[in-house]
Amino acid sequence: MRPKIYRWSMTFLAMCTAFSLVLLSSASARADLSFEQSLTDWTIQNVEDSWPSTSHEHVAQIVTYRYSEGSKSLRGGSKVVGDYSPWYKRDLTETIFWTDYQDLRNLLAIKVDMTDIQRQTSHYSWGYGMEISLVLSDGVNQSRSLLWCRHEERYWLSGIEDNPYEFSFIGADGTTWYRYGTTLTPSRWGSTDFGGGPLANVNLAHAKLGLVFSCVSWHSSPQTLWVNALVDSIQLIRDVTPPAVAVSISGTAGNNGWYTSDVVVTLTATDGEKGVDRTEYGFDGINWSPYISPVKISSEGETTFYYRSFDKGGNLTSSEVLIKIDKTPPTISASSSPEANSVGWNNGSVTVHFEATDDISGLESLTPDVLISTEGINQTVSGVAVDKAGNSASITLSEINIDFTAPVVTINSPEQRDYLAQGSLTLDFSAIDELSGVLSLNAQLDGTEVVSGQEVELFGFGGRHSLIVSAVDLAGNLGSKIINFRVVVPAKIDIDPDTLNLKSNGGKVAVTAYIELPAGYIVDEIDIPNVRLDINGMIIKPQSSPICVGDHDGDGVTDLMTKFSRQEIIDALGGAVGNFKVVVAGEMKSGCVFSGEDILRAVIPGK
Ligand SMILES: [Ca+2]
Ligand SMILES: [Ca+2]
Ligand SMILES: [Ca+2]
Ligand SMILES: [Ca+2]
Structure with a gap:
């Protein structure tokens, strides 16, 4: 057994040498053809390694070819006729169809479909072999994959004889390759060759494909062997789909x-x-x-x-x-207008305005202006800003104080009536403000500032007077009230006659009123046209004359004599009899007023 193994090793070395020469010689052949195109134009390379007496025959023939569903085929073959020689001599013949160099990195699979495989041996012995192989080569390394193999020696490649037509090959990356008609799945190519040679990595960026028909013979006896096949198609399946x-x-x-x-x-x-x-x-x-x-x-x-x-x-x-x-909420601020006064109050409606910005996604929405028209202390308004990403920011404006109701002024004293010019009067007034409160209270009596509780002497104060009280609340609202009153000088009135006969005038057409004023007042200053006589609810004006100033009753007090129509008085009584109060009042040229009264008795004789 040992000599046979030794001879096999010699064969393997010779084949590698032959391949190297082929690859180098065709490295500068056609370029820029796609693999599919080059299928129409294979390069044929013949290799012979034999004794001189041996004849070789290459049966390469491109009959037809086809790719995928094309219609042409390619036929190749090789034949050796061995002579008798020392048994260890060897003959090798190969016909190789080479493609051009290609970028085969995207190669997913090669599918070879062969039919009509023919082979012949004239003598069965351990010393021959026939195979059809697929070779990839980058010019430095090559890798060989058997498509079909026939050997008769059991110990050359174990297992071949058990299943000689279903040869399989394990690539360098562990991928299993199968015989023709089966999809081959390469990434790196390795080869065992006839003798189980070393695996080789081929640079698929620049590689070419070869189809090899081989016959090898050891001349233990004269023999003829040949192999050929029809290759119906060679299909390259590429990965052209990106991830x-x-x-x-x-x-x-x-x-x-x-x-x-x-x-x-x-x-x-x-x-x-x-x-x-x-x-x-x-x-x-x-x-x-x-x-x-x-x-x-x-x-x-x-x-x-x-x-x-x-x-x-x-x-x-x-x-x-x-x-x-956008991880950042908008920035938001709030302001109110008009501004509150220095103590924080508004006396009208307040508008709250919001402003917001967003530097990243931009502003999507913002609370519009809010108008506050209701009174109240420490009112609050909130606003929200939302950016386009949905981040939101809010702000609350508080201490909005609104008061537009004026303070309520109350004057208890004086009242709106007449006061006698004697004694004194105590001023009594105040103001309240239920919301913001009273800031200031001001009162003026006839233009002179006064305060509540102040005593006013009425003697010598006769005339018309006004008390104006005004109050301002913290919001600036002004409330005021005016009381008009009179201080009347008490006059002594003497009506003459004391009794009035409604049926007989006794030759008189007038009723006389004598007016005396207290010390300090001068009757000469009485404004006559403004004097009135009030009886039984009727007002009667004095006659323009006669008028006389003197001391008619001799009491040492100067009096003023005025006369009123007797008939007007009778008309005022309307026929009624009895005692009637007669009020005589008037104004002085200084504006001071006086008033006094007497009793007049009305009679009808016989009643
Ligand atoms: Ca892909
Ligand atoms: Ca934002
Ligand atoms: Ca108020
Ligand atoms: Ca008198």
């Missing part, structure tokens, strides 16, 4: 697409083909950071979050999401 990236944004959602908290962005990239290679993010679309874990965004305002993901085929998904964060 799907799901973006999840977590945070406290506000309004209008704004968040009111920090935001965490989670990216989930998936690729159902070659898989995700890497995912990145950034904030300017230029500089990128690897995405490892969810990204926290704290800065307020509008932030554009860029993200992208590559799959292992180089396909790119790129997008961005606008993230708007």
Whole structure:
């Protein structure tokens, strides 16, 4: 057994050498053709390694070809006719169809469909093999995958004889490859070759594909062997779909697409083909950071979050999401107009005005002006500002004091009546204000300031007088009251005659009234036209003459004589008889008033 194994190793080394030469020689061949296009134009490479007496025959033939659902096929084959030689001599013949170099990084699978596989050996022994292989090469490394294999030696590759037409291959990354008609799933390519050779990694960015028909013979005896097949199609299945990236944004959602908290962005990239290679993010679309874990965004305002993901085929998904964060409530202020006075009161309606700003998302709403028209102390008004994100701020304006009711002034004394000019009068007045309270109270008697409780001497104070009391409350409202009163000088009145005969006038047409005034008053100053006689509810004016000043009753007090129509008095009595009070009053030129009374007896003789 040992010599046979040794010979096999020699074969493997020779094959590797042959492949290297092929790859180098065709490295500068056609370029810029897609793999599918190059399927129409394979390069044929023949390799022979034999004793001189051995003949080789390459049965390469591009009969037809097709890709996917095309209509053409490709036929290839190789044949060796072995001579008798020392048993350890070896013949190798290969026909290789090469494509051009391609970028195969997005390669998902290669699907090869072969039919009409034909092979022949003229002599069964341990010393031969036939195979059809698929090779990937980047010019340095190559990787070989068996599509079909036929060996008769049990110990060369264990298991082959048990299932010679279902050869499988484990790639360097653990991916299982299957025979023709089955989808192959590469990422890195390795090869065991005939002899279970080393796995090799191929740079898929610049690699070419080869289809190999091989025959190898050890000349234990003369033999002929050949293999060929019809390749109906070779289909490259590429990953041209970029990854799907799901973006999840977590945070406290506000309004209008704004968040009111920090935001965490989670990216989930998936690729159902070659898989995700890497995912990145950034904030300017230029500089990128690897995405490892969810990204926290704290800065307020509008932030554009860029993200992208590559799959292992180089396909790119790129997008961005606008993230708007506003964690700050608006600023709000309140003011009232008109302004309160220095002690904090308004005496009319007050308008409360609110102002607010929001630098980040902007203002959405603000409480409009509030008009307060009701009285009250320490009234409050609240306003609210809301930004577009839904953050809100409120403010309460308090101590709004409104009083538009004037104080109530009360004057108990004097009253609105006549007072005799004797004794004294005590002033009694006050003011109250139930809301803001009385700030000041002012009273003037005939223009002279007085205070409540003040005594006013009435003697010598005859005449018409006015007391004006005014009060101002803290809000500035003014209330006032006026009392007009008279101080009357007591006059001594003497009516002559004392008795009036209603049926006989005795030749007289007038009734005389003598008026005396107290000391200090001069009857000469009596304003005659303003003198009145009041009897039985009727007022009678004096006659303009005669008028006489003297001391008619001789009592040492000067008196004024005035006369009134006798008939007017009789008319006033209306036929009634008895004692009647006669009041005579008047004003002096100084404005001082006087008044006095006497009794007049009215009679009708015979009654
Ligand atoms: Ca993909
Ligand atoms: Ca805000
Ligand atoms: Ca008031
Ligand atoms: Ca007299």
